[in-house]
Amino acid sequence: MSQTRELGPLYRDYIDCLNEQDWSRLGKFVGEDVIHNGRPLGLAGYRAMLEQDFRDIPDLVFAIDLLSCDPPLVAARLAFDCRPKGAFLGIAVNGRRICFAENVFYRFAGGRIVEVWSVLDKVEIERQLAGQS
Amino acid sequence: MSQTRELGPLYRDYIDCLNEQDWSRLGKFVGEDVIHNGRPLGLAGYRAMLEQDFRDIPDLVFAIDLLSCDPPLVAARLAFDCRPKGAFLGIAVNGRRICFAENVFYRFAGGRIVEVWSVLDKVEIERQLAGQS
Numbered sequence A, B: 001m002s003q004t005r006e007l008g009p010l011y012r013d014y015i016d017c018l019n020e021q022d023w024s025r026l027g028k029f030v031g032e033d034v035i036h037n038g039r040p041l042g043l044a045g046y047r048a049m050l051e052q053d054f055r056d057i058p059d060l061v062f063a064i065d066l067l068s069c070d071p072p073l074v075a076a077r078l079a080f081d082c083r084p085k086g087a088f089l090g091i092a093v094n095g096r097r098i099c100f101a102e103n104v105f106y107r108f109a110g111g112r113i114v115e116v117w118s119v120l121d122k123v124e125i126e127r128q129l130a131g132q133s
Helices: A002-019 A023-028 A042-056 A122-132 B002-019 B023-028 B042-056 B122-132
Strands: A030-036 A063-070 A073-082 A098-109 A112-120 B030-036 B063-070 B073-082 B098-109 B112-120
Touching: A002 A023, A002 A063, A002 A073, A002 A098, A023 A030, A023 A042, A030 A042, A063 B073, A073 B063, A073 B073, A073 B098, A098 A122, A098 B073, A098 B098, A098 B112, A112 B098, A112 B112, A122 B122, B002 B023, B002 B063, B002 B073, B002 B098, B023 B030, B023 B042, B030 B042, B098 B122
Parallel strands: A030 A112, B030 B112
Antiparallel strands: A063 A073, A063 B063, A073 A098, A098 A112, B063 B073, B073 B098, B098 B112
16 A cells, blocks of 8 residues: 555656656656657657657646545546647647647556556647637 | 445446447436536536447447446446547548547446536547548
């Protein structure tokens, strides 16, 4: 049961690490052989993915909206309010403001994230941008 | 802690109810004032949404891939392998087979689902159909 209490704070520290773009600490939270949506990115590939996200979305902030910890799983609903510079998920956002969620599961092993299953709410982004035009 | 053990079986019963399309039992699992992605559908609207899903996707089956229970929240990754008849999420699927996930959170109160936050993996569906063309 102690693990239940530990995964919540650990996950919040991971999100702080992302928001601080403190990539030297990423290996504290993410395993060397991490898999993301079925792709074996590894820690270096995972870091490269996140660095690209911050280049594409300069005002990117990760905010936890919902959190469910049931070891070895953590599930989070992350809320984003940001302005991607160009295309995002195949949509020409081009600097417009979008607010959307990511519902994401993580499997932890040995205190680190070893697998991620992420879904971004593209349907909601399209709905918002359609309302602007 | 007992609630932790109870939500898992209760949620699995809810999924069985959907797969059996046993709408007379839906109120056992879903609250009268249920909210779905911010919309106050209520039980009748929620049932109508599900009935429409089965009309649009005759071979629809809900399968639990991942489950995280942390009362009052349940988070599930649902896996779908189906053939929507026409358009689905704005995509002209037209009977082609698609395999995709829904990452979804539920908040329970009084033993029933009172709020749902669902994200469907439209990006993955588009990727699969692009690979076919």
